[in-house]
Amino acid sequence: MAAPVVLPERPLPGSGAHSANGRPASSGRPYLGIGLKVLSALAFTLMSAGVKGLADRQFPTGEIVFFRSSFAILPLLIWLGWQGGIIPAVRTSNLRGHILRSLIGACGMFAGFAALSFLPLSDTVAIGYASPLLVVVLAAVVLHERVQAYRWAAVVVGFLGVLIMLAPHLELGAAGSDGSVGALFAILNAVCSAAATIQVRRLTRTERTGAIVLYFFLFTSLLGLSTLVLGWHLPTPGEFGMFVLVGILGGIGQILLTESYRYGDASLVAPFEYTTMLWSLLIGWFMFGQLPQPAVAVGGCIVAAAGVFTVWRERRLVVERAREAAAGGARAG
Numbered sequence: 001m002a003a004p005v006v007l008p009e010r011p012l013p014g015s016g017a018h019s020a021n022g023r024p025a026s027s028g029r030p031y032l033g034i035g036l037k038v039l040s041a042l043a044f045t046l047m048s049a050g051v052k053g054l055a056d057r058q059f060p061t062g063e064i065v066f067f068r069s070s071f072a073i074l075p076l077l078i079w080l081g082w083q084g085g086i087i088p089a090v091r092t093s094n095l096r097g098h099i100l101r102s103l104i105g106a107c108g109m110f111a112g113f114a115a116l117s118f119l120p121l122s123d124t125v126a127i128g129y130a131s132p133l134l135v136v137v138l139a140a141v142v143l144h145e146r147v148q149a150y151r152w153a154a155v156v157v158g159f160l161g162v163l164i165m166l167a168p169h170l171e172l173g174a175a176g177s178d179g180s181v182g183a184l185f186a187i188l189n190a191v192c193s194a195a196a197t198i199q200v201r202r203l204t205r206t207e208r209t210g211a212i213v214l215y216f217f218l219f220t221s222l223l224g225l226s227t228l229v230l231g232w233h234l235p236t237p238g239e240f241g242m243f244v245l246v247g248i249l250g251g252i253g254q255i256l257l258t259e260s261y262r263y264g265d266a267s268l269v270a271p272f273e274y275t276t277m278l279w280s281l282l283i284g285w286f287m288f289g290q291l292p293q294p295a296v297a298v299g300g301c302i303v304a305a306a307g308v309f310t311v312w313r314e315r316r317l318v319v320e321r322a323r324e325a326a327a328g329g330a331r332a333g
Contacts, residue, residue: 033264036256037272043253045279048112048121049287050246055117057239062227064113064246065106069220071247072254076217079255080210089210094203101199101212102219108192109220111185118182119169121284122292125276126165126300127186132307133158134194142198150313154306161302168293213254271311274304 047068054064080089092098115124133155139145169183203212235243260269277300284290292300 030264030268033260033262033269034272036260036263037269038275040253040256040260041273041276042279043249043256045121045125045276045283047246047249047253048116048125048280049283050242050249051113052116052121052124052288054239054242054246055113057233059233059235059239060227060230061110061113061117062224062230063232064224064243065109066221066224066227067243068109068113068247068250069217069224071244072251073214073217073221075248075251075255076210076214080214083210086210089208090214092207092211092215094206095215097199097203097207098212098215099219101196101203102216102223104192104199105196105216106220106223108189108196111192112189115182115185115189118178119186120290120292121288122277122280122290122300123165123169123296124182124186125280126292126296126303127162127183128190128193129274129300129303129307130158130162130187130190131193131197133162133303134191135197138194138198139201143201151310154310158303158306161299161306163299164302165296165299168295209258217251265315268315271308274307277304 051064051068055061077086080086083089112124112128115127119127136147136151136155140147166183166187169177169179200212281291284292
């Protein structure tokens with residue numbers, strides 16, 4: 001949720017190691033990167049399942065947001081300290097940018113958690129796949145990035161998949177039903193996740209990844225805490241343990257996600273984001289006895305295929321450019 005987060009937070013640009021020229025670099029251990037990415041997808045899906053379990057017990061969304069964000073800070077601080085110090089990692093010169101990113105991300109988190117209270121886990125995860133498609137559109141419109149034709153083609157195909165997923169939940173005569181409300185929340189989460197990704201790209205020009213994540217958790221915790229006046233439910237010891245687990249899973253998932261891009265190239269690691277569909281199918285069936293509707297499964301596969309094609313095409317272009325540069329250098333020599 002994305003961000004993500006869908007649900008889970010989406011990959012943070014610039015979260016991996018960097019070479020001397022400032023370009024992302026990996027340590028050349030691709031299988032470790034893939035393994036960490038798959039584990040991060042599992043952690044985020046388990047987190048979402050925990051959120052759904054708490055929502056099914058009628059806990060307010062604001063209360064879930066507070067505990068999810070506040071308890072995620074603990075593993076993050078431990079990781080930052082192990083990386084070489086907390087203070088240098090979270091020093092910032094753009095507090096306003098962090099606040100904007102946090103407000104957008106918090107709206108997405110509230111919407112994503114609300115969607116989980118209305119929809120099966122796998123449906124919510126699948127609809128969240130619309131977020132990367134929206135990132136491409138927003139990157140072209142807001143950041144004025146050059147988007148090649150094959151990316152636009154993948155976006156169009158992906159949006160067709162999203163429409164297929166939404167169709168069962170937005171049928172005529174179903175207005176006001178749980179499915180319709182949940183689908184609208186899931187789409188809102190995808191929109192906010194995409195917008196937050198754009199803001200993160202802006203922040204990474206001057207800010208460290210640790211600062212971006214920590215300030216997001218802090219501000220989201222405060223926003224969640226502000227809903228206390230609306231009425232929270234007192235959890236039992238078991239339910240409180242679930243709150244703690246949800247938060248820690250969210251923090252661990254973010255760390256694993258960040259580390260996956262340290263050990264493997266983004267173009268190789270990114271497609272394994274779609275293993276969240278497999279995890280959500282298994283966990284949704286095992287924990288809630290829910291399976292996605294056929295249209296949602298088909299639409300989710302279409303969106304995933306469009307995303308994988310885009311990453312595959314990007315990787316081929318990088319390889320071709322590297323070969324051309326090497327050939328040009330050899331001729332010059």
